[in-house]
Amino acid sequence: MTKTLRTQVLIIGAGPAGLLLGQLLHKAGIDNLIVERQTGDYVLGRIRAGVLEQTTVELLDRAGVAARLHAEGLVHHGFELMFDGQRHHIDLSRLTGGKSVTVYGQTEVTRDLMAARAAAGEPTLYSATDVELFGFDGDQPGARCTVDGERIEIHCDYIAGCDGYHGVSRASVPAEAIRTHEKVYPFGWLGLLSDTPPVSHELIYGRHERGFTLCSMRSSTRSRYYLQVPLTEQAGDWSDERFWNELRSRLDPAAAAALVTGPSLEKSIAPLRSFVAEPMRFGRLFLAGDAAHIVPPTGAKGLNLAASDVHYLSQALIEHYRERSEAGIAHYSARCLSRIWKAERFSWWFTSLMHKLPNEPEIDAKLHRAELEYVVSSDAAMASMAENYVGLPW
Numbered sequence: 001m002t003k004t005l006r007t008q009v010l011i012i013g014a015g016p017a018g019l020l021l022g023q024l025l026h027k028a029g030i031d032n033l034i035v036e037r038q039t040g041d042y043v044l045g046r047i048r049a050g051v052l053e054q055t056t057v058e059l060l061d062r063a064g065v066a067a068r069l070h071a072e073g074l075v076h077h078g079f080e081l082m083f084d085g086q087r088h089h090i091d092l093s094r095l096t097g098g099k100s101v102t103v104y105g106q107t108e109v110t111r112d113l114m115a116a117r118a119a120a121g122e123p124t125l126y127s128a129t130d131v132e133l134f135g136f137d138g139d140q141p142g143a144r145c146t147v148d149g150e151r152i153e154i155h156c157d158y159i160a161g162c163d164g165y166h167g168v169s170r171a172s173v174p175a176e177a178i179r180t181h182e183k184v185y186p187f188g189w190l191g192l193l194s195d196t197p198p199v200s201h202e203l204i205y206g207r208h209e210r211g212f213t214l215c216s217m218r219s220s221t222r223s224r225y226y227l228q229v230p231l232t233e234q235a236g237d238w239s240d241e242r243f244w245n246e247l248r249s250r251l252d253p254a255a256a257a258a259l260v261t262g263p264s265l266e267k268s269i270a271p272l273r274s275f276v277a278e279p280m281r282f283g284r285l286f287l288a289g290d291a292a293h294i295v296p297p298t299g300a301k302g303l304n305l306a307a308s309d310v311h312y313l314s315q316a317l318i319e320h321y322r323e324r325s326e327a328g329i330a331h332y333s334a335r336c337l338s339r340i341w342k343a344e345r346f347s348w349w350f351t352s353l354m355h356k357l358p359n360e361p362e363i364d365a366k367l368h369r370a371e372l373e374y375v376v377s378s379d380a381a382m383a384s385m386a387e388n389y390v391g392l393p394w
Protein backbone atom coordinates (compact mmCIF):
# COMPACT_ATOMS: atom_id res chain seq x y z
CA MET A 1 0.00 0.00 0.00
CA THR A 2 1.30 3.45 -0.91
CA LYS A 3 -0.08 6.60 0.72
CA THR A 4 -0.47 9.53 -1.68
CA LEU A 5 -0.03 13.17 -0.61
CA ARG A 6 -0.30 16.42 -2.55
CA THR A 7 1.30 19.80 -1.92
CA GLN A 8 2.15 22.91 -3.94
CA VAL A 9 5.88 22.99 -3.16
CA LEU A 10 7.72 19.90 -2.00
CA ILE A 11 10.88 20.79 -0.07
CA ILE A 12 13.62 18.19 0.30
CA GLY A 13 15.69 18.84 3.46
CA ALA A 14 14.89 20.53 6.80
CA GLY A 15 18.15 22.44 7.18
CA PRO A 16 18.02 26.24 7.34
CA ALA A 17 17.34 26.58 3.58
CA GLY A 18 14.36 24.20 3.53
CA LEU A 19 12.82 25.46 6.78
CA LEU A 20 13.18 29.12 5.83
CA LEU A 21 11.69 28.54 2.39
CA GLY A 22 8.79 26.66 3.99
CA GLN A 23 8.12 29.52 6.38
CA LEU A 24 8.23 32.24 3.69
CA LEU A 25 5.89 30.22 1.45
CA HIS A 26 3.54 29.55 4.35
CA LYS A 27 3.35 33.28 5.09
CA ALA A 28 2.39 33.84 1.44
CA GLY A 29 -0.37 31.20 1.64
CA ILE A 30 1.50 28.59 -0.44
CA ASP A 31 1.30 25.12 1.06
CA ASN A 32 4.44 23.06 1.33
CA LEU A 33 5.66 19.77 2.68
CA ILE A 34 9.20 19.07 3.90
CA VAL A 35 10.81 15.64 3.62
CA GLU A 36 13.91 15.22 5.85
CA ARG A 37 16.19 12.21 6.05
CA GLN A 38 17.16 12.71 9.70
CA THR A 39 15.20 13.27 12.92
CA GLY A 40 14.58 16.84 14.09
CA ASP A 41 16.90 16.31 17.07
CA TYR A 42 19.70 15.17 14.80
CA VAL A 43 19.32 18.29 12.63
CA LEU A 44 19.47 20.46 15.78
CA GLY A 45 22.54 18.63 17.06
CA ARG A 46 24.78 19.73 14.17
CA ILE A 47 27.00 22.63 15.27
CA ARG A 48 27.63 24.82 12.25
CA ALA A 49 27.44 28.45 11.28
CA GLY A 50 27.54 31.36 13.69
CA VAL A 51 27.54 34.64 11.78
CA LEU A 52 24.53 36.16 10.00
CA GLU A 53 24.70 38.95 7.44
CA GLN A 54 22.27 41.86 7.82
CA THR A 55 20.27 40.71 4.76
CA THR A 56 19.88 37.25 6.35
CA VAL A 57 18.58 38.87 9.54
CA GLU A 58 16.13 40.95 7.44
CA LEU A 59 14.88 37.79 5.70
CA LEU A 60 14.39 36.05 9.06
CA ASP A 61 12.45 39.16 10.16
CA ARG A 62 10.27 38.91 7.06
CA ALA A 63 9.67 35.24 7.86
CA GLY A 64 8.51 36.29 11.35
CA VAL A 65 11.10 34.18 13.16
CA ALA A 66 13.58 36.79 14.41
CA ALA A 67 12.24 37.75 17.85
CA ARG A 68 14.72 35.61 19.81
CA LEU A 69 17.51 36.51 17.38
CA HIS A 70 17.02 40.21 18.17
CA ALA A 71 16.83 39.51 21.91
CA GLU A 72 19.81 37.14 22.16
CA GLY A 73 21.96 37.67 19.01
CA LEU A 74 25.15 39.71 19.38
CA VAL A 75 25.52 42.54 16.87
CA HIS A 76 29.16 42.85 15.79
CA HIS A 77 30.47 46.03 14.17
CA GLY A 78 33.94 44.67 13.48
CA PHE A 79 36.37 41.76 13.77
CA GLU A 80 40.08 41.31 14.32
CA LEU A 81 42.74 40.07 11.90
CA MET A 82 45.69 38.53 13.70
CA PHE A 83 49.10 37.88 12.15
CA ASP A 84 52.71 38.11 13.29
CA GLY A 85 51.48 38.04 16.88
CA GLN A 86 49.41 41.23 16.54
CA ARG A 87 45.72 41.96 16.16
CA HIS A 88 44.34 44.59 13.76
CA HIS A 89 40.79 45.85 14.03
CA ILE A 90 38.56 45.75 10.93
CA ASP A 91 35.82 48.29 11.59
CA LEU A 92 33.02 46.84 9.49
CA SER A 93 30.52 49.59 10.26
CA ARG A 94 32.87 52.46 9.47
CA LEU A 95 33.99 50.80 6.23
CA THR A 96 30.51 49.86 4.98
CA GLY A 97 28.38 52.87 5.83
CA GLY A 98 27.01 51.44 9.06
CA LYS A 99 26.52 47.75 8.32
CA SER A 100 27.08 44.97 10.86
CA VAL A 101 26.77 41.19 11.28
CA THR A 102 24.94 39.24 13.99
CA VAL A 103 26.39 36.33 15.92
CA TYR A 104 23.55 33.84 16.38
CA GLY A 105 24.09 30.12 15.90
CA GLN A 106 22.65 28.11 13.02
CA THR A 107 21.28 25.74 15.68
CA GLU A 108 19.20 28.59 17.12
CA VAL A 109 18.02 29.75 13.68
CA THR A 110 16.95 26.16 12.98
CA ARG A 111 15.22 25.86 16.37
CA ASP A 112 13.28 29.10 15.76
CA LEU A 113 12.25 27.95 12.27
CA MET A 114 11.16 24.52 13.53
CA ALA A 115 9.05 26.16 16.27
CA ALA A 116 7.41 28.50 13.74
CA ARG A 117 6.69 25.57 11.41
CA ALA A 118 5.12 23.56 14.21
CA ALA A 119 2.97 26.59 15.17
CA ALA A 120 1.93 27.06 11.53
CA GLY A 121 0.91 23.42 11.28
CA GLU A 122 2.89 22.86 8.06
CA PRO A 123 3.86 19.19 7.72
CA THR A 124 7.39 17.76 7.91
CA LEU A 125 8.16 14.09 7.31
CA TYR A 126 11.27 13.35 9.41
CA SER A 127 13.33 10.12 9.18
CA ALA A 128 12.32 9.68 5.54
CA THR A 129 14.41 7.02 3.78
CA ASP A 130 14.87 6.04 0.12
CA VAL A 131 13.81 9.48 -1.10
CA GLU A 132 13.56 9.51 -4.92
CA LEU A 133 12.43 12.40 -7.11
CA PHE A 134 10.47 11.98 -10.33
CA GLY A 135 8.86 13.96 -13.13
CA PHE A 136 10.60 17.33 -12.64
CA ASP A 137 11.45 17.55 -16.34
CA GLY A 138 7.70 17.43 -17.12
CA ASP A 139 4.67 18.99 -15.41
CA GLN A 140 3.88 16.28 -12.84
CA PRO A 141 6.81 16.25 -10.45
CA GLY A 142 6.94 14.49 -7.11
CA ALA A 143 8.88 12.20 -4.82
CA ARG A 144 8.60 8.81 -3.19
CA CYS A 145 9.97 7.92 0.23
CA THR A 146 9.51 5.55 3.15
CA VAL A 147 8.57 6.75 6.64
CA ASP A 148 8.12 4.27 9.51
CA GLY A 149 7.94 1.43 6.99
CA GLU A 150 5.14 3.12 5.04
CA ARG A 151 5.69 3.97 1.36
CA ILE A 152 4.61 7.54 0.55
CA GLU A 153 4.20 9.21 -2.86
CA ILE A 154 4.01 13.01 -2.93
CA HIS A 155 2.73 14.99 -5.92
CA CYS A 156 3.50 18.69 -6.25
CA ASP A 157 3.86 21.67 -8.60
CA TYR A 158 7.54 22.30 -7.81
CA ILE A 159 10.38 20.62 -5.92
CA ALA A 160 12.90 22.66 -3.92
CA GLY A 161 16.11 20.66 -3.42
CA CYS A 162 17.38 22.04 -0.08
CA ASP A 163 19.07 18.80 0.94
CA GLY A 164 22.67 19.88 1.29
CA TYR A 165 25.85 18.75 -0.41
CA HIS A 166 25.18 15.01 0.02
CA GLY A 167 21.47 15.17 -0.85
CA VAL A 168 19.41 13.34 -3.46
CA SER A 169 18.23 16.41 -5.43
CA ARG A 170 21.42 17.34 -7.26
CA ALA A 171 22.21 13.63 -7.70
CA SER A 172 18.83 13.16 -9.49
CA VAL A 173 19.76 15.54 -12.32
CA PRO A 174 21.07 13.78 -15.46
CA ALA A 175 24.84 14.25 -15.71
CA GLU A 176 24.62 15.96 -19.09
CA ALA A 177 22.31 18.68 -17.71
CA ILE A 178 24.61 19.91 -14.93
CA ARG A 179 28.18 21.23 -14.63
CA THR A 180 30.06 21.17 -11.37
CA HIS A 181 33.19 23.09 -10.35
CA GLU A 182 35.16 21.97 -7.32
CA LYS A 183 38.30 22.77 -5.34
CA VAL A 184 39.24 20.76 -2.25
CA TYR A 185 41.68 22.36 0.20
CA PRO A 186 44.49 20.26 1.72
CA PHE A 187 43.45 20.96 5.35
CA GLY A 188 40.39 20.91 7.61
CA TRP A 189 38.95 22.86 10.55
CA LEU A 190 38.86 21.25 13.97
CA GLY A 191 36.06 23.01 15.91
CA LEU A 192 35.48 23.07 19.65
CA LEU A 193 32.41 24.41 21.47
CA SER A 194 32.61 25.21 25.19
CA ASP A 195 30.72 27.04 27.89
CA THR A 196 33.53 29.50 28.51
CA PRO A 197 33.50 33.28 27.93
CA PRO A 198 34.91 34.25 24.49
CA VAL A 199 38.56 35.29 24.50
CA SER A 200 37.65 38.63 22.91
CA HIS A 201 34.38 40.53 22.38
CA GLU A 202 34.98 40.37 18.61
CA LEU A 203 35.83 37.41 16.36
CA ILE A 204 39.55 36.87 15.72
CA TYR A 205 40.73 35.44 12.38
CA GLY A 206 44.40 34.53 12.75
CA ARG A 207 47.22 33.47 10.45
CA HIS A 208 50.10 31.72 12.22
CA GLU A 209 53.16 29.62 11.38
CA ARG A 210 51.32 26.63 12.91
CA GLY A 211 48.12 27.27 10.93
CA PHE A 212 44.91 29.28 10.88
CA THR A 213 42.86 29.98 14.01
CA LEU A 214 39.36 31.39 14.45
CA CYS A 215 38.04 32.55 17.81
CA SER A 216 34.28 32.84 17.58
CA MET A 217 31.35 32.64 19.97
CA ARG A 218 27.69 31.82 20.35
CA SER A 219 26.97 34.12 23.32
CA SER A 220 28.83 35.95 26.09
CA THR A 221 29.22 32.62 27.90
CA ARG A 222 29.69 30.16 25.02
CA SER A 223 32.76 30.07 22.75
CA ARG A 224 33.46 28.42 19.42
CA TYR A 225 37.07 27.97 18.35
CA TYR A 226 38.57 26.49 15.18
CA LEU A 227 42.08 25.30 14.35
CA GLN A 228 43.46 24.50 10.90
CA VAL A 229 44.54 20.84 11.00
CA PRO A 230 45.88 18.38 8.40
CA LEU A 231 43.17 16.27 6.75
CA THR A 232 44.73 13.18 8.28
CA GLU A 233 43.76 14.30 11.83
CA GLN A 234 40.85 12.70 13.74
CA ALA A 235 38.81 14.72 16.25
CA GLY A 236 39.08 11.78 18.68
CA ASP A 237 42.87 12.24 18.84
CA TRP A 238 42.43 15.75 20.22
CA SER A 239 41.94 15.85 23.98
CA ASP A 240 40.56 19.16 25.26
CA GLU A 241 43.96 19.91 26.76
CA ARG A 242 45.72 19.35 23.44
CA PHE A 243 43.21 21.63 21.69
CA TRP A 244 43.56 24.46 24.22
CA ASN A 245 47.37 24.26 24.18
CA GLU A 246 47.47 24.39 20.39
CA LEU A 247 44.99 27.28 20.30
CA ARG A 248 46.97 29.23 22.90
CA SER A 249 50.18 28.71 20.91
CA ARG A 250 48.59 30.41 17.88
CA LEU A 251 47.26 33.50 19.73
CA ASP A 252 48.96 36.83 20.43
CA PRO A 253 50.30 37.13 24.01
CA ALA A 254 47.35 39.20 25.33
CA ALA A 255 44.76 36.79 23.91
CA ALA A 256 46.76 33.76 25.08
CA ALA A 257 46.76 35.19 28.60
CA ALA A 258 43.03 36.00 28.48
CA LEU A 259 41.93 32.59 27.14
CA VAL A 260 39.54 30.81 29.51
CA THR A 261 39.44 27.06 28.93
CA GLY A 262 36.92 24.44 30.01
CA PRO A 263 35.44 21.09 29.00
CA SER A 264 34.34 20.81 25.35
CA LEU A 265 30.65 20.33 24.53
CA GLU A 266 31.49 19.25 20.98
CA LYS A 267 34.55 18.66 18.83
CA SER A 268 34.52 17.85 15.12
CA ILE A 269 36.57 18.22 11.96
CA ALA A 270 35.13 19.80 8.79
CA PRO A 271 36.85 19.55 5.40
CA LEU A 272 37.13 22.73 3.31
CA ARG A 273 35.76 22.87 -0.22
CA SER A 274 34.72 25.35 -2.92
CA PHE A 275 31.94 23.87 -5.06
CA VAL A 276 29.35 25.23 -7.50
CA ALA A 277 26.77 23.34 -9.56
CA GLU A 278 25.30 25.12 -12.59
CA PRO A 279 22.51 25.75 -13.41
CA MET A 280 20.30 25.68 -10.30
CA ARG A 281 16.97 24.93 -11.99
CA PHE A 282 16.03 21.84 -13.98
CA GLY A 283 12.43 22.19 -15.16
CA ARG A 284 10.38 22.06 -11.96
CA LEU A 285 13.31 21.26 -9.67
CA PHE A 286 15.26 24.07 -7.99
CA LEU A 287 18.47 23.61 -6.02
CA ALA A 288 19.10 25.96 -3.08
CA GLY A 289 21.81 26.26 -0.42
CA ASP A 290 24.52 23.65 0.08
CA ALA A 291 22.75 21.37 -2.44
CA ALA A 292 24.09 23.70 -5.15
CA HIS A 293 27.23 25.23 -3.66
CA ILE A 294 29.78 24.99 -0.85
CA VAL A 295 32.21 27.66 0.29
CA PRO A 296 35.16 27.10 2.60
CA PRO A 297 33.97 28.51 5.96
CA THR A 298 36.49 31.38 6.28
CA GLY A 299 34.28 34.47 6.06
CA ALA A 300 31.05 32.76 7.17
CA LYS A 301 29.23 32.79 3.85
CA GLY A 302 27.57 29.32 3.63
CA LEU A 303 24.39 29.82 5.61
CA ASN A 304 24.06 33.36 4.29
CA LEU A 305 24.24 32.16 0.69
CA ALA A 306 21.59 29.53 1.45
CA ALA A 307 19.41 32.41 2.74
CA SER A 308 19.93 34.52 -0.40
CA ASP A 309 18.96 31.56 -2.64
CA VAL A 310 15.82 31.14 -0.54
CA HIS A 311 15.07 34.85 -0.92
CA TYR A 312 15.19 34.57 -4.74
CA LEU A 313 13.30 31.25 -4.78
CA SER A 314 10.52 32.35 -2.44
CA GLN A 315 10.03 35.53 -4.50
CA ALA A 316 9.92 33.53 -7.74
CA LEU A 317 7.31 31.10 -6.37
CA ILE A 318 5.22 33.84 -4.76
CA GLU A 319 5.19 35.78 -8.08
CA HIS A 320 4.19 32.59 -9.88
CA TYR A 321 1.25 31.79 -7.60
CA ARG A 322 0.06 35.39 -7.09
CA GLU A 323 0.66 36.97 -10.45
CA ARG A 324 1.05 33.99 -12.80
CA SER A 325 4.47 35.46 -13.67
CA GLU A 326 7.22 33.04 -14.71
CA ALA A 327 9.97 35.71 -14.75
CA GLY A 328 11.39 34.92 -11.30
CA ILE A 329 11.43 31.20 -12.06
CA ALA A 330 13.16 31.79 -15.40
CA HIS A 331 15.82 34.02 -13.81
CA TYR A 332 16.26 32.12 -10.53
CA SER A 333 19.46 30.31 -11.47
CA ALA A 334 21.24 33.30 -13.03
CA ARG A 335 20.28 35.60 -10.13
CA CYS A 336 21.60 33.18 -7.53
CA LEU A 337 24.77 32.29 -9.39
CA SER A 338 25.83 35.89 -9.88
CA ARG A 339 25.89 36.41 -6.10
CA ILE A 340 27.23 32.90 -5.37
CA TRP A 341 30.34 33.29 -7.53
CA LYS A 342 31.21 36.55 -5.75
CA ALA A 343 30.89 34.85 -2.35
CA GLU A 344 32.91 31.89 -3.67
CA ARG A 345 35.64 34.29 -4.73
CA PHE A 346 35.71 36.05 -1.36
CA SER A 347 35.72 32.79 0.63
CA TRP A 348 38.49 31.34 -1.53
CA TRP A 349 40.54 34.55 -1.21
CA PHE A 350 40.12 34.81 2.59
CA THR A 351 40.89 31.09 2.99
CA SER A 352 44.03 31.31 0.82
CA LEU A 353 45.21 34.41 2.67
CA MET A 354 44.79 33.01 6.19
CA HIS A 355 45.81 29.34 5.94
CA LYS A 356 49.23 27.80 5.71
CA LEU A 357 49.60 25.22 2.97
CA PRO A 358 51.51 22.04 3.79
CA ASN A 359 55.12 22.60 2.61
CA GLU A 360 54.34 26.21 1.74
CA PRO A 361 57.24 27.82 -0.12
CA GLU A 362 58.73 30.76 1.75
CA ILE A 363 57.84 33.12 -1.06
CA ASP A 364 54.13 32.33 -0.57
CA ALA A 365 54.37 33.06 3.15
CA LYS A 366 56.08 36.38 2.36
CA LEU A 367 53.44 37.28 -0.24
CA HIS A 368 50.64 36.48 2.22
CA ARG A 369 52.23 38.61 4.90
CA ALA A 370 52.62 41.49 2.41
CA GLU A 371 48.96 41.16 1.48
CA LEU A 372 47.87 41.15 5.13
CA GLU A 373 50.01 44.22 5.82
CA TYR A 374 48.46 45.89 2.79
CA VAL A 375 44.90 45.00 3.88
CA VAL A 376 45.31 46.48 7.37
CA SER A 377 47.08 49.62 6.15
CA SER A 378 44.86 50.57 3.20
CA ASP A 379 41.31 51.79 3.72
CA ALA A 380 40.49 50.76 0.14
CA ALA A 381 41.64 47.17 0.75
CA MET A 382 39.94 47.02 4.15
CA ALA A 383 36.70 48.39 2.68
CA SER A 384 36.73 45.69 0.00
CA MET A 385 37.18 43.01 2.65
CA ALA A 386 34.50 44.57 4.87
CA GLU A 387 31.83 44.92 2.18
CA ASN A 388 32.25 41.26 1.25
CA TYR A 389 32.27 40.16 4.90
CA VAL A 390 29.02 41.95 5.78
CA GLY A 391 27.49 40.53 2.58
CA LEU A 392 27.00 41.92 -0.91
CA PRO A 393 23.52 43.31 -1.64
CA TRP A 394 20.85 41.03 -3.15
Ligand code: FAD
Pocket residue numbers: 012013014015016017018035036037038043047048049050051052106128131162163164165166167168169189191270288289290291297299300301302303304305306
Ligand atom coordinates in the same frame (compact mmCIF):
# COMPACT_ATOMS: atom_id res chain seq x y z
P1 FAD B 1 22.04 21.69 5.29
O1 FAD B 1 22.15 22.46 6.54
O2 FAD B 1 23.09 20.69 4.95
O3 FAD B 1 20.62 20.96 5.30
C1 FAD B 1 20.27 19.96 4.38
C2 FAD B 1 19.27 19.01 5.00
O4 FAD B 1 18.87 18.05 4.04
C3 FAD B 1 19.86 18.24 6.16
O5 FAD B 1 19.02 18.36 7.28
C4 FAD B 1 19.95 16.81 5.65
O6 FAD B 1 19.78 15.86 6.69
C5 FAD B 1 18.82 16.76 4.65
N1 FAD B 1 18.99 15.74 3.61
C6 FAD B 1 20.13 15.31 3.03
N2 FAD B 1 19.87 14.33 2.14
C7 FAD B 1 18.53 14.14 2.14
C8 FAD B 1 17.67 13.26 1.44
N3 FAD B 1 18.14 12.38 0.55
N4 FAD B 1 16.34 13.34 1.69
C9 FAD B 1 15.85 14.23 2.61
N5 FAD B 1 16.64 15.08 3.31
C10 FAD B 1 17.97 15.03 3.08
N6 FAD B 1 27.90 29.30 7.10
C11 FAD B 1 27.77 30.61 7.43
O7 FAD B 1 27.03 31.34 6.76
N7 FAD B 1 28.42 31.15 8.52
C12 FAD B 1 29.22 30.40 9.29
O8 FAD B 1 29.72 30.92 10.29
C13 FAD B 1 29.43 29.01 8.93
N8 FAD B 1 30.23 28.22 9.67
C14 FAD B 1 30.28 26.89 9.39
C15 FAD B 1 31.06 26.10 10.19
C16 FAD B 1 31.12 24.72 9.96
C17 FAD B 1 31.99 23.88 10.84
C18 FAD B 1 30.37 24.13 8.87
C19 FAD B 1 30.43 22.64 8.60
C20 FAD B 1 29.60 24.93 8.06
C21 FAD B 1 29.54 26.31 8.30
N9 FAD B 1 28.77 27.14 7.53
C22 FAD B 1 28.69 28.47 7.82
C23 FAD B 1 28.00 26.61 6.41
C24 FAD B 1 26.52 26.37 6.76
O9 FAD B 1 26.43 25.57 7.91
C25 FAD B 1 25.79 25.72 5.58
O10 FAD B 1 26.02 26.48 4.43
C26 FAD B 1 24.28 25.57 5.83
O11 FAD B 1 24.03 24.52 6.73
C27 FAD B 1 23.51 25.28 4.53
O12 FAD B 1 22.16 25.05 4.80
P2 FAD B 1 21.29 24.09 3.88
O13 FAD B 1 19.92 24.11 4.45
O14 FAD B 1 21.49 24.44 2.45
O15 FAD B 1 21.96 22.65 4.02
Ligand code: DHB
Pocket residue numbers: 048049050051203214216217224297298299300301
Ligand atom coordinates in the same frame (compact mmCIF):
# COMPACT_ATOMS: atom_id res chain seq x y z
C1 DHB C 1 31.97 30.77 12.64
C2 DHB C 1 32.28 30.06 11.53
C3 DHB C 1 32.89 30.68 10.47
O1 DHB C 1 33.17 30.03 9.35
C4 DHB C 1 33.20 32.04 10.51
O2 DHB C 1 33.84 32.62 9.48
C5 DHB C 1 32.87 32.75 11.63
C6 DHB C 1 32.26 32.12 12.70
C7 DHB C 1 31.33 30.10 13.81
O3 DHB C 1 31.03 28.92 13.71
O4 DHB C 1 31.14 30.77 14.83
